[in-house]
Amino acid sequence: MTMSTQTTQTVLVTGASSGIGQGIAIAFGQQGANVIINYHSDEEEARETLKQVEQGGGKGIVCKADVGKEEDVTRMFQEAIDAFGTVDVLVSNAGIQKDNAFAEMTLEEWNKVMTTNLTGYFLCAREAIKIFDKKPTPSPEDKAKGNIIFMSSVHDIIPWAGHVNYASSKGGILMLMKSLALEVAPKKIRVNGISPGAIATDINADVWQDEEKKKELMKLIPYKRIGVPEDIAKVAVWLASPESDYITGTTIYVDGGMTLYPGFVDNG
Numbered sequence: 475m476t477m478s479t480q481t482t483q484t485v486l487v488t489g490a491s492s493g494i495g496q497g498i499a500i501a502f503g504q505q506g507a508n509v510i511i512n513y514h515s516d517e518e519e520a521r522e523t524l525k526q527v528e529q530g531g532g533k534g535i536v537c538k539a540d541v542g543k544e545e546d547v548t549r550m551f552q553e554a555i556d557a558f559g560t561v562d563v564l565v566s567n568a569g570i571q572k573d574n575a576f577a578e579m580t581l582e583e584w585n586k587v588m589t590t591n592l593t594g595y596f597l598c599a600r601e602a603i604k605i606f607d608k609k610p611t612p613s614p615e616d617k618a619k620g621n622i623i624f625m626s627s628v629h630d631i632i633p634w635a636g637h638v639n640y641a642s643s644k645g646g647i648l649m650l651m652k653s654l655a656l657e658v659a660p661k662k663i664r665v666n667g668i669s670p671g672a673i674a675t676d677i678n679a680d681v682w683q684d685e686e687k688k689k690e691l692m693k694l695i696p697y698k699r700i701g702v703p704e705d706i707a708k709v710a711v712w713l714a715s716p717e718s719d720y721i722t723g724t725t726i727y728v729d730g731g732m733t734l735y736p737g738f739v740d741n742g
Contacts, residue, residue, distance in 0.1 A: 484558040485714065486510040486551070488541050488598060489568030491519040493675035494625065497703025498565055498710045499523050503532030505711055508558045511536045512550060512568065533558075541568045541594030551601040560609070563714045564602040566595045567625040569643075576638050584639045591643035595624055595650060599665075603654075606663050617716045618664045624651045625706075626669040628729050644669075648725060655723035664722040666713050671729025673701040693737075697730030 485502045489495040491513035499509050500523065509527050511534055513520035520536040527534040535557045539546040554561050569591045572583040599622055606620030629637070630644040648667065655665035672691055674682045681687045682700050692698055706728055712718055713726070727733050 482506060482508075483562040483714065484508040484510070484554065484560055485563040485565065486512065486554055486561050486598075486602070487565040487567060488512040488539075488594070489514070490523055491516045493677060494670060494673060494703045494706050495565075495567040496523045497707040498567065498625075499534070500526045500530060501704070501707035501711050502563075502714075503527030503534065504530035505532070507532050507563075509534040510550070510554045510557070510561070512539055512541070514538070514540055514568065540590075541566075541598055542589035544597055547594075547597040547601055551598075551605065555605070561602060561605050561620075563621045563623070564598055565623045565625065565710055565714075566598050568594055569625070571637065571640050573637050573640070575636060579639060587639040587643050588646075591640070592646045592650070595647055599624075599650075599654060603658060603663065606658075607661065612662045616662065617719045618662050618722075620663045621714045622654070622663070622665040623710055623713055624665070624667045625710075626651075626667050626725065628669050628671045628727060628732050630667075630669055630725070631733060651725065652723050659722050664719070666718075666721060666723070667725035668706060668709055668713065669725050669727045669729065669733075670706050671695065671701060671727070671732035673703060673706065675703065695730040695732055696734055696736045696739075699730060701728065701730060 485507045487495055487499045490499040490511040499511050502509050509532055511520050511523050524534045524536050537550050537553050539550040572587050609619045612619055624647050626647045627644045629641040630648040634641040651667045709728055
């Protein structure tokens with residue numbers, strides 16, 4: 475059996491100017507994809523992502539849009555169509571945190587997280603489905619005519635005190651993914667999720683660059699290393715490829731075993 479993920483697909487990645495999203499966009503570029511690089515505020519880093527996509531052999535555009543705003547999302551998908559004619563894969567990745575103790579959490583902190591992390595996924599997926607629906611429906615023997623990948627977190631199943639809004643949004647993504655997958659599977663559209671564990675990005679550098687904090691983190695990871703964006707990107711590329719065509723409605727946990735609850739080792 476030959477495994478190949480080379481593609482000429484058009485892939486829209488939200489939150490692609492840094493971290494995991496940037497890694498995913500670059501990985502698709504290395505496979506020859508057309509990549510729409512969405513960003514919220516950092517155009518310089520978005521253009522750096524584009525540069526690396528093109529260096530890898532892909533093509534791309536950058537697109538500024540707030541995924542929590544309906545008009546921005548509609549415009550973003552139209553820009554994708556104007557540039558490449560269609561969208562074949564959506565990777566919803568944009569997300570934020572606004573942490574606080576529950577009793578002190580403001581409605582603004584709650585709403586901002588939910589708007590980006592959950593409503594944004596709804597808005598982007600809805601536009602993607604509209605595009606997929608315009609494509610001819612393949613026969614049962616053919617591959618999917620569209621793929622949606624929701625980037626979530628291990629906190630879609632692991633509770634997180636002090637981060638209730640964030641964890642709730644990720645739990646919502648899990649059921650959004652499964653319910654949507656069930657609804658659109660008969661139309662040969664696949665919907666799956668990827669839930670990363672601890673991944674070394676700039677946003678959490680204070681943890682993995684501090685030896686004491688890193689030591690504490692390692693207690694939660696049976697595999698004893700922190701992940702990197704490339705770990706997630708490889709899974710995303712595979713999930714969007716025909717090699718995974720029989721997979722839909724599933725979350726892949728890329729977490730070094732964090733969801734195995736290592737605290738129960740020798741204590742159960």
